[in-house]
């Protein structure tokens with residue numbers, strides 16, 4: 329090869345390697361190095377085996393206040409790094425040292441010694457551990473989030489974003505048509521400049537009762553960060569992900585517990601009950617109802633009027649996830665999707681002291697479990713919820729596997745069938761399901777007997793791709809995914825009235841939720857993607873006049889250098905609902 333061509337070839341190889349499509353196996357790969365660790369080191373080093381081996385053998389010296397040691401140790405162990413006791417017990421900052429590499433957190437504004445709660449501390453510890461390993465692997469340093477500024481648990485910022493649009497509470501049918509059929513017209517042309525509201529509702533710190541363990545277990549599946557992800561492709565470079573998907577991780581759904589003795593805001597994360605009504609007692613009482621609200625400016629500060637659609641979708645997903653977790657825990661649950669007035673004027677408004685951008689979206693009545701929680705089966709459910717992720721490489725052809733994995737997805741979609749909705753499975757590549765059934769590319773309609781073929785071949789996939797490319801959003805690459813689920817409803821059904829739209833979106837969310845967990849069970853990722861247009865649905869399915877409510881793209885992500893650290897479930901270790909597994913996942 330002429331000398332002048334070499335840099336180009338090297339750049340090409342570097343690119344393929346970075347994408348995870350190529351691994352330069354110069355030296356035979358040692359048996360005992362986990363593949364995922366290798367994938368991460370591959371992306372950052374010319375000598376991946378050496379770095380992986382060093383990482384497996386690494387010990388970190390951790391100097392931190394004593395209540396930080398357990399979560400830091402738990403987080404580091406997941407990355408194969410063993411923590412050693414602090415050398416200077418009196419230290420008040422956090423210092424993690426692996427070999428020559430140091431990651432330090434100064435006791436900024438005294439936050440390390442503030443009573444910020446176990447979960448927040450565990451999330452911060454996961455972020456520190458991930459960053460320590462990233463630096464060990466030679467990545468550029470990233471700033472660490474302070475414990476009161478954790479993504480998704482941020483306590484700074486206003487309750488309501490000033491300047492963010494307040495949404496029309498009762499949009500007319502033509503506005504609903506716009507929302508479903510012409511979303512691009514509602515999205516802001518550029519980034520809005522409104523401040524992001526605090527993630528946790530700011531409330532005077534009142535002391536509420538401890539919530540019963542069965543309720544904590546339930547909420548762990550939806551309202552608590554379960555994993556920290558960092559890396560170039562991770563959301564905003566580093567993010568604390570909950571069991572629920574949420575557009576940009578804004579998590580607009582808030583929870584309140586209302587019983588016969590009082591009403592409390594449920595703080596996400598540590599699940600503290602903070603009184604919102606003056607009469608709230610120190611006894612949680614009985615007759616439990618969880619009231620779900622959305623704080624709309626959490627979404628509209630970025631998405632403007634399109635936030636209406638996202639808020640309805642997220643409310644539906646939260647109701648579905650709570651109902652599902654309750655069933656797994658043996659708790660009787662009756663979930664209702666209902667829209668209320670914003671602020672203090674609606675039925676719950678005064679009791680819950682709702683803000684001017686906050687409105688009820690549903691409630692779920694819960695009966696305490698009749699028998700002790702089946703810890704093992706609930707732990708399995710929680711593990712599945714933890715495994716759910718949107719993934720980054722589902723859109724990347726280079727990372728895709730040749731045969732897709734559908735797992736229990738076709739069965740889940742069939743079980744979740746709803747007469748009011750049309751559900752389609754578009755298969756993009758040959759796939760296997762959990763029963764080793766083979767699925768060829770084509771469009772299938774989900775019926776009571778399972779998905780039945782509508783059109784065979786790759787044309788539906790190509791139509792999806794053309795439609796998305798024309799849309800101009802950050803378009804997914806369908807050919808690299810395994811399959812796409814479309815949940816749709818007749819346009820007139822959905823746009824007659826916003827209450828009807830809310831109800832039907834919640835029904836569609838139950839299917840989407842089952843689909844996401846089905847993908848997770850197959851070891852695949854599932855990303856909700858809102859860029860599907862009605863005319864594309866018509867072209868793909870052959871059915872006119874359907875409005876898409878959810879699109880779910882399922883695929884197997886290639887290695888992307890993301891470092892994932894599960895948030896230690898310290899709060900549950902005591903009663904045996906879960907235990908740390910010490911997995912190595914980079």
Ligand SMILES: Cc1cc2nc3c(=O)[nH]c(=O)nc-3n(C[C@H](O)[C@H](O)[C@H](O)COP(=O)(O)O)c2cc1C
Nearest residue numbers: 569573574575576577641717718719856857858859
């Ligand atoms: C209602 C809703 C709409 C979403 N729309 C999109 C979208 O249009 N494009 C996209 O890439 N991701 C979309 N997502 C996925 C989120 O970005 C993703 O859930 C978030 O980054 C958190 O990551 P996780 O799901 O892995 O926890 C959407 C999620 C939800 C719940």
